[in-house]
Amino acid sequence: MFEKSESDAAALAPALAPEVYARRRRDFMDRVGPKGAVILPAAPMSVRSNDVDYTYRADNDLLYLTGFSEPEAVCLLLPGHPSEEYVLFVSPRDPERETWTGRRAGVEGATARFGAQTAYAVDKLDEKVGELVSQREHLYFRFGRDSALNHRVVGWMQQWQRLRPRSGKGPIALFDPAEILHEMRLRKSREEIALMRRAVEIATEAHVKAMHSARDGMHEFEIEALIDSTFRKHGANGPAYPSIIAGGVNATILHYTANDQPLRAGDLLLIDAGAEYQNYCSDITRTFPVNGCFSREQRSLYEIVLAAQLAAIHAIRPGARFDEPHNRAVDVLVDGLMKLGLMSGDRKQMIEKEEYKPFYMHRTSHWLGMDVHDVGQYKSGDTVRVLEEGMVLTVEPGIYVPAEHAASDPKFRGIGIRIEDDVLVTAEGCSILSSTVPKDPKDLESVCGHA
Ligand code: GLY
Ligand code: MN
Ligand code: MN
Numbered sequence: 001m002f003e004k005s006e007s008d009a010a011a012l013a014p015a016l017a018p019e020v021y022a023r024r025r026r027d028f029m030d031r032v033g034p035k036g037a038v039i040l041p042a043a044p045m046s047v048r049s050n051d052v053d054y055t056y057r058a059d060n061d062l063l064y065l066t067g068f069s070e071p072e073a074v075c076l077l078l079p080g081h082p083s084e085e086y087v088l089f090v091s092p093r094d095p096e097r098e099t100w101t102g103r104r105a106g107v108e109g110a111t112a113r114f115g116a117q118t119a120y121a122v123d124k125l126d127e128k129v130g131e132l133v134s135q136r137e138h139l140y141f142r143f144g145r146d147s148a149l150n151h152r153v154v155g156w157m158q159q160w161q162r163l164r165p166r167s168g169k170g171p172i173a174l175f176d177p178a179e180i181l182h183e184m185r186l187r188k189s190r191e192e193i194a195l196m197r198r199a200v201e202i203a204t205e206a207h208v209k210a211m212h213s214a215r216d217g218m219h220e221f222e223i224e225a226l227i228d229s230t231f232r233k234h235g236a237n238g239p240a241y242p243s244i245i246a247g248g249v250n251a252t253i254l255h256y257t258a259n260d261q262p263l264r265a266g267d268l269l270l271i272d273a274g275a276e277y278q279n280y281c282s283d284i285t286r287t288f289p290v291n292g293c294f295s296r297e298q299r300s301l302y303e304i305v306l307a308a309q310l311a312a313i314h315a316i317r318p319g320a321r322f323d324e325p326h327n328r329a330v331d332v333l334v335d336g337l338m339k340l341g342l343m344s345g346d347r348k349q350m351i352e353k354e355e356y357k358p359f360y361m362h363r364t365s366h367w368l369g370m371d372v373h374d375v376g377q378y379k380s381g382d383t384v385r386v387l388e389e390g391m392v393l394t395v396e397p398g399i400y401v402p403a404e405h406a407a408s409d410p411k412f413r414g415i416g417i418r419i420e421d422d423v424l425v426t427a428e429g430c431s432i433l434s435s436t437v438p439k440d441p442k443d444l445e446s447v448c449g450h451a
Contacts, residue, residue, distance in 0.1 A: 012105050013113045014067025015278050020191060021067050022115060024184065025086060028065060031180045037136040038041045038077040038177055039129070039153065044146040045071050051282030052396040061368040062140075063130040063279055068114050070104060072122055074149075077140075078132060085371040087132075089125050126152075128383040134160060139171035142178055143446045178375065181193055185369055185392040186376030192280065192369070193424060196392060199236065199277035200422055203284050206230035206273060207437045210245075214264035214290050223271065235318035240281035240372045244272035251287065251416025252400040254362060257416035268298055270416055274372065281372045281395050283433045285420030292448040294441055297411045301399050302441055308397040309419045309439075312364055316395070316423055316430040321384045326364035329397040333360055342401070342408055359400060365393045368422055389426045392433070396420030 013020060030110045032038060043059040044428045058069040066075050066088065074089040120128060133139060134359050139157065158171030174348035188196065207225040209451035214223055231238055242257040250256045251270035263269060267290050274282035287302065289295075294302060311332045312325035316447030337343040343350060344360065352358065367374035369392060377385060387393075401408050422433040438447050 003304075004303055006169050010101055012109060016067060018067075018115050020189075020315075020428060021065060021388050022407040023076065025065050028177075028180060028184060029077055029085070032077070032138075032140060032177075034080040035136055035176070035331040036077075036079055036080075036140055037171070038075075038140040038430060039131040039133070040065065040077070040146065040177065040401055041146055042068070042071050042073040043148050054202055054370075055179045056103055058279075058376075059144075060279065061177070061183070064181070064185055064340055065148055066116075067333050068105070068110070074122060074125055076129070076132065078136065081132070082134060084118050086117050087117065088114060088119045089122040089128070114395070129156060134170045137169075137171055137393050138173050140175045140177040166235075171294040181322070182375035183377070185374065186367060187388065188197070188369060188424075193392075195278050195280040196282065196422070196424075197371070199240070199275045199280050199282040200284070202231055202234045202236050202277060203250070203273060203282040204434060204437050206236070206275070207271060207284055207286055208447065210269075210271055210273075211286070211288055211438065213416060214263055214269050214288075214448065216263060220247055220250070220261050220263065220264050220269075222261040223263075223269070227271070227273045234275075234277075236275035237269065237279070238276060240274040240276040240283060242269065244285075245271045246272075246416065247290065249403050249416070250412035251418075252402055252414060253416075254400070263290045266295065268294075268415065268417065268449045270418055272418065272420065274422075281370070281374075282422055282434065283372050283396075283420060284422065284437055285396055285398075285418045286437055286439060287417045287419065288444040288448045290448075292445055296443065298415060298417075299441060300340060301336075301401070301412065301415055303416055304333060304340075305397055305399050305417045305419050306439060306441070307336065308332035309395055309421070312395045312397060313421065313423060313430065313432060316393070316425060318389050318425055318427065318429075320389055322365070322378055322385050322387060322393075322424040323384050325395055329395075329420055330356060330360070333397060333399065340409075340412070342412060348356070358402065358405060360398060361400070362396075362398070365395055368392045368394050389425055389427050391425045393423055393425070394420055395423055 023204045029072040040062050045053045048054045062069040070093050076087040087112040089102050091208040110116045119124050141153050164170045177408045210223050224243050227243050244256050245259040247263045248267035257370050268287050271286040296367045308329040312329040315324040315328045366375050401412045405412040438444050
């Protein structure tokens, strides 16, 4: 019954209105200019084990510009070309194969439903690239996970370089399309923000359900099941990344995903889980007591992380530097850790030398969008970029006191806390998309353990 999947995740029509993709392509191609040819491949499939693949996930750059989600496709963009400005190379219709692996849009669907000016079976790629791309001087291609295609592109370039003295044409420079495309993806449009709000809303419900349900003796995977089923129940593709359900000391492992240990009264539970809805992600973390009641030590650390998070969010507005929220969070974390006796010394020097890193080893923010760690530059040269309206970032400070940290007071050891929200930069400042997930300790104590 089983056969390697080719297109079981394929959608036969784009998720958003065709005009949305057309507008994005126009914008992108205007910036590439008439000398450019752009090759955007589909993500390769990857083997999970033996003859079973991982569930297919399309490439976000291709999805962003075309909505096309089948594997083994290539998009070719030739700005200004009269008849082949937007070309899709796709797996052709094949009733026998489709019986096994799902429907394909095919060459006809690629033009009729995805708006390509022309479409070809993907085995025509070499021939058409030779004919069309050789007329352009700038090739836009990003070396990616498809190493076979990477090699083909190198081969094409070698050939064009060799032939150019006599042909008088062919690409002479290779550009990374991400320089343009990822800057576009970084600034979210109205329809993208609506999808992200929905991804956050679904994750909010999941987090609140988990707070109601966690109990002494339950296993972390039971909470994981509840969260992931809530995502699917609302039509999310699933988790945007493997859900982290970390009870007690497991919360000090940043990317803990084993999720197989029992929960214990007296421990904290850290849940870092976000939904992927129509290819847009949420990314939310809450930490709360399994039995609905913080211990004195847990609460004192929790209040520091919360104060750091609020200070970081307060720094978000158009014109602020991307690293300002991080710097504000670090100030508050270091002050708090000093007050509790977990750090001591010269405050300024400890911050400069990052001596807080045994307790806080990650950054406070990353971009959020179609990828959970979304695309877009954080710096240009040595200059940290400035926030703009429409950007979405996480704010996720934490304190993790390692279980074996001999220098720390034993009563704090093994406690891990992170609080993470998703924040949209607005004209006036910012909007916390995940603001309805409880995080005030009093609210948590009244929500947790009360189904
Ligand atoms: N869930 C991954 C992160 O918070 O960055
Ligand atoms: Mn995050
Ligand atoms: Mn997270």
